[in-house]
Amino acid sequence: MHDNIYRALPWFFIAQGLLFLGIPLKQFLNAKEKFTPYGIIAVISNSLRVCGAFYLITIHQLQVRSIVMVMIGTAGAELLALLIYVITKTDFSFKFQFRAYKKLLKEATAQYVSVIFDMSLSRMDWLLLGFMASKTVLADYSFAYRAYELSRLPMLIIAPVILPRLSRLMALKPSSQLQEQVNSFNTVELLLAMLLPLVLNILWTPVVGMITGDKYGAANATEFLILSLCIPLQFFINLLWSLSFSVKKYKAVSSVTVICATTNIALNLILIPLLNGIGSAMAFLITNILQAVLYYRLVNKNIMHISLRPFVILFPAALAGWFITASINIHFLFRLLLGIVFYLLVALMSNQLSSRNIQNSKQFLAQ
Numbered sequence: 001m002h003d004n005i006y007r008a009l010p011w012f013f014i015a016q017g018l019l020f021l022g023i024p025l026k027q028f029l030n031a032k033e034k035f036t037p038y039g040i041i042a043v044i045s046n047s048l049r050v051c052g053a054f055y056l057i058t059i060h061q062l063q064v065r066s067i068v069m070v071m072i073g074t075a076g077a078e079l080l081a082l083l084i085y086v087i088t089k090t091d092f093s094f095k096f097q098f099r100a101y102k103k104l105l106k107e108a109t110a111q112y113v114s115v116i117f118d119m120s121l122s123r124m125d126w127l128l129l130g131f132m133a134s135k136t137v138l139a140d141y142s143f144a145y146r147a148y149e150l151s152r153l154p155m156l157i158i159a160p161v162i163l164p165r166l167s168r169l170m171a172l173k174p175s176s177q178l179q180e181q182v183n184s185f186n187t188v189e190l191l192l193a194m195l196l197p198l199v200l201n202i203l204w205t206p207v208v209g210m211i212t213g214d215k216y217g218a219a220n221a222t223e224f225l226i227l228s229l230c231i232p233l234q235f236f237i238n239l240l241w242s243l244s245f246s247v248k249k250y251k252a253v254s255s256v257t258v259i260c261a262t263t264n265i266a267l268n269l270i271l272i273p274l275l276n277g278i279g280s281a282m283a284f285l286i287t288n289i290l291q292a293v294l295y296y297r298l299v300n301k302n303i304m305h306i307s308l309r310p311f312v313i314l315f316p317a318a319l320a321g322w323f324i325t326a327s328i329n330i331h332f333l334f335r336l337l338l339g340i341v342f343y344l345l346v347a348l349m350s351n352q353l354s355s356r357n358i359q360n361s362k363q364f365l366a367q
Contacts, residue, residue, distance in 0.1 A: 011068040018075035045078040140220035141277035148227040166246040184360030193235040197228035226281035240295035317346035
């Protein structure tokens, strides 16, 4: 069995290699803000993967070899579609310019360090749990972390949208109007980001327990609660990182990443023996708070003032909504509705949810 797996590895590498070859083309389209063509290609290729998996299940051929063929076929089709589009519809050039490439490598040196440490920040907790805790603890934490990663999907969608805009707009000295638009966008973004953990934590135990036959849900609700508190922090960090990156604060960004990754490892070594998966989740939350503080200090001091008012108002409102609904013994769908209504009422009364903020955010994204 192990021999068959090892023989299949090169084919998995080929599939992954085809996907990696397409990354520069995707980044080129993102930089040109041509999101629709890439979005259509991505939707079609991923739909083909899902359809291929269901077909293999239907014909009872869900095996490593057949899965690899589906992965290679869809990855190759995606790469071919990207190549055809960028060649025929854009000014993309395959001409190699050594001087420009050398300059790119020099500017990106700090980012190489940042990426390496950023990877350790998102995966070191799993490795340490594998060494220091039981398989059950690792499984509970891994499931909660995967759910947390999926909940960050809106941030992963908005990130490539705002970075090219900020890079273009921050080329000149930022105006007071731009600062107002960025702060309004931050408010609207955090309004939605705070709502996500409120909704997910109300649904977590009943829905996940029902889907998994109570294997997960109540068993790792605390881990997910702590990890979900990082969702609004991740939205906030992404905006601050984009601002820092747009004005080429590469070394400062790398320094923040290295400090946070090192802190995360140290906290995991301390907290995992004491609290198992909960300790690892707490280490991740503390690291995210530290990262947000360091980026906020960097942006506030060197780039522009970002208001913390949305955090001060909306974070307690989301927590209060969760505590109130958790104490009421009614069906979880009614608790969900009550929690959302309470949160939105606080947002309206505090003027966080306002037509002005929405309009400014639209203007920022339209530029």
